[in-house]
Amino acid sequence: MSTMSAVKPSAGPEPYVSHASLFETAKRYLTKTKSQELLLRSIILIFVYLLAFCIRLFSVLRYESVIHEFDPYFNYRSTINLVQDGFYEFWNWFDAESWHPLGRVVGGTVYPGLMFTAAILYKVSKFLTACIKLRDICVFTAPFFAGNTALIAYLFGKELKDMETGLVAAVLMAVVPGYISRSVAGSFDNEAVAIFALVTTFYLWVRAVNQGTIASAVLAAFAYLYMAASWGAYVFISNLIPLYVIIMFVSGRYSRRIYVAYTTFWAVGSLLAMQVRFIGFNHVTSNELLSFNGVFVGLQVWEALVFLRTKLGTKQFGQLLYLTAVAAGAVGAAGTAILVLSGKLNPWTGRFWTLLDPTYAKKFIPIVASVSEHQPTTWASYIFDLHVLVFAAPAGLYFCFKRPTDGTIFLTVFALTAIYFSGIMVRLMLVAAPAFVLLSAIAISSILQSASKELRAPAAAETKTSPVATRRGRGSTSNEENITTKKSTNLIILGLTFLAMWSYSSHSIWVTSEAYSSPSIVLISGWGPHRVVLDDFREAYYWLRHNTAPDAKVMSWWDYGYQITAMGNRTVIVDNNTWNNTHIATVGRAMASNETEAYKIMRQLDVDYALVIFGGLSGYSSDDINKFLWMVRIGGGVFPVIKESDYLANGDYTVSSRGTQTMLNSLMYKLSYYDFGNIMTEHGKGTGYDRVRNYEIGKKDIQLDHLYEAFTSEHWIVRIYRVKDLENRF
């Protein structure tokens, strides 16, 4: 009990009640620099989000809200299955509608992250009574996540350097064409959410290394789970992070924070990733993740040695080291030998070898080499997809090296590996885009800060550097040193940067509008009053849906499998999953053989309809005749009776009258050009003039014995033939 004081105890200071008006309060807050900065930052981030979302909407405005390309149709069908049949049905789904006699275990061979994301968005919107159709949710998932990626890029830039870098990173990430290419509205593919997961995992990893707490590493592990559930490129993360640890170790920057971050990430992340059925045991047994597990073991060994050294004298430590080295070497060698000989260690898959040796796929796995996205990247693609960032990124590398921190070293390792891999496959440009964005953000932000510093505070400071306006600063002041103190030079630098940013954004918008916004399933040719919309694909698939028996089986090349099952709702023989090369080779052999041989194969496979894509009348150049050589190569890879040289006339691939008999008698030729010899396609040319190949076809009167024409779409792009039953014997 304290003594009673003479003064009446008060309950505390009087609460402050402001009598100022709303206008005066607003003015008072807005004149403070801190709130101005907060307001500016929020407005910038809101605009960045809107920009990232809206720039991806070209195809929705021009065509309609439709799912693009091929793979997204499978993802859409899976999402429908998940939403309608529930989680357990989806997780254990066996799809009997594709790969006809074999079926496909979808539950165990799909990355479910995207489907779960779309299903959750759908359920949330239903809960909020916003009645958005599932198809629209799927179409707009990618722009939604692109906006999220821009915000995460802001956080990442803030973690790497400072808030200004974060803002520049968010702006660059919103419109970088390399990312837009796979995340437009309608492109409902794994990359739509996987790039978000990738950038988030890297951001949380750098944050975990900077903070060194266990909780931040657990958060990074959850982001890694999202990445592992979404895309096969999770192995990039699980090889990059151990590589980073090794580099930090070798360069002498190892600290206990890295140990805490990495071991927690490994322990929690491995177990979380193994919950995805497709990954399963691969996470500990596969060679692709050897470094991920190996670095964990290495870190334990290192820390154990450090611990022992603090407890023992030098001589005894040396003896112990020798004994353990000998013992560990023996055990390690024996263990590896046993595992390899007993076949427990899974070999590296072909996909992995392709990344190290770009010519591997062309020699050994033609089906991997035939995918258009796996072709090597050209120089032009870099400028097309990254524009100004190609020049700003090396500048960013310079800034990273000048003042290396844990985070910027990680960014350097990420950028260099991403650039290397992006040179191998066009598809991996997507992974390099965030690296370029962050490096460029560092460079641009540093330049802007140092140039505007002098303009902000025109103090009477003595000129420190020479007036030569090189882009390298000298000396070191508080945050960024001045390049020069001359106001005019700084203004010129600011002006040039503004010009670069303006041209970058207009280039990005142009690129998105011209190159990356076509749905592939609807084509538009001509413009103005001569505009023609070619909706043949959907016309044909819906014909299949409405006019064939529900258990009819359709044989086509694997490119169209997903679309046929999703839109036509019919069973297909092969589809884009390409998991069974022999089955695809069988279809390739059927397409490449003459009609009688092909009929035998089609009877074996139980085929009711054959579908081909033909561009000769409309000028559509991605048709099956242009893909035919790949069918021959893949078929010939398994069935030596199909020889590529039989289809080439003097090494030349042609379907004109110079073409070989094998080519002109093949099923593909017959199905594509049936009845085409009677059509005049262009003025002044003969009948049967192929508008893609630009010559007249070789054989014009084609007789089909075992099939008859069931359906041809309006512009002859999709042609469907019914396989006849066996002849009556009497």
Place this chain on the structure above:
Amino acid sequence: MVLSAIIGAFSDEYKKSPVRVKVLDAFLIYAVATAGLQFAYMILVGTFPFNAFLAGFLSCVGFFALTVCLRMQVDPANKDFAGISPERAFADYCLANLVLHLVVWNYMG
């Protein structure tokens, strides 16, 4: 002979570490022993429900890793973790263990 001298020197030096570190070390030894037992059992009986083996084994290894991280953050001799109080480290450790064991439970099947 050499080995016993090394062990003697090690245990003399080790006795001087604080109690909380020794408690954590006891947990570490327990985790390693359990992992070793599971591994030996797997070698004897075969890997059939491999997910169950992995779940058990990795729960021990994960627990070991997390406890080592806690030990580092709590050991007063370590200067790397200046900003993290032992209470915060312990709370993080509990959270991470919760996540780890929930995932292990899911994976055991």
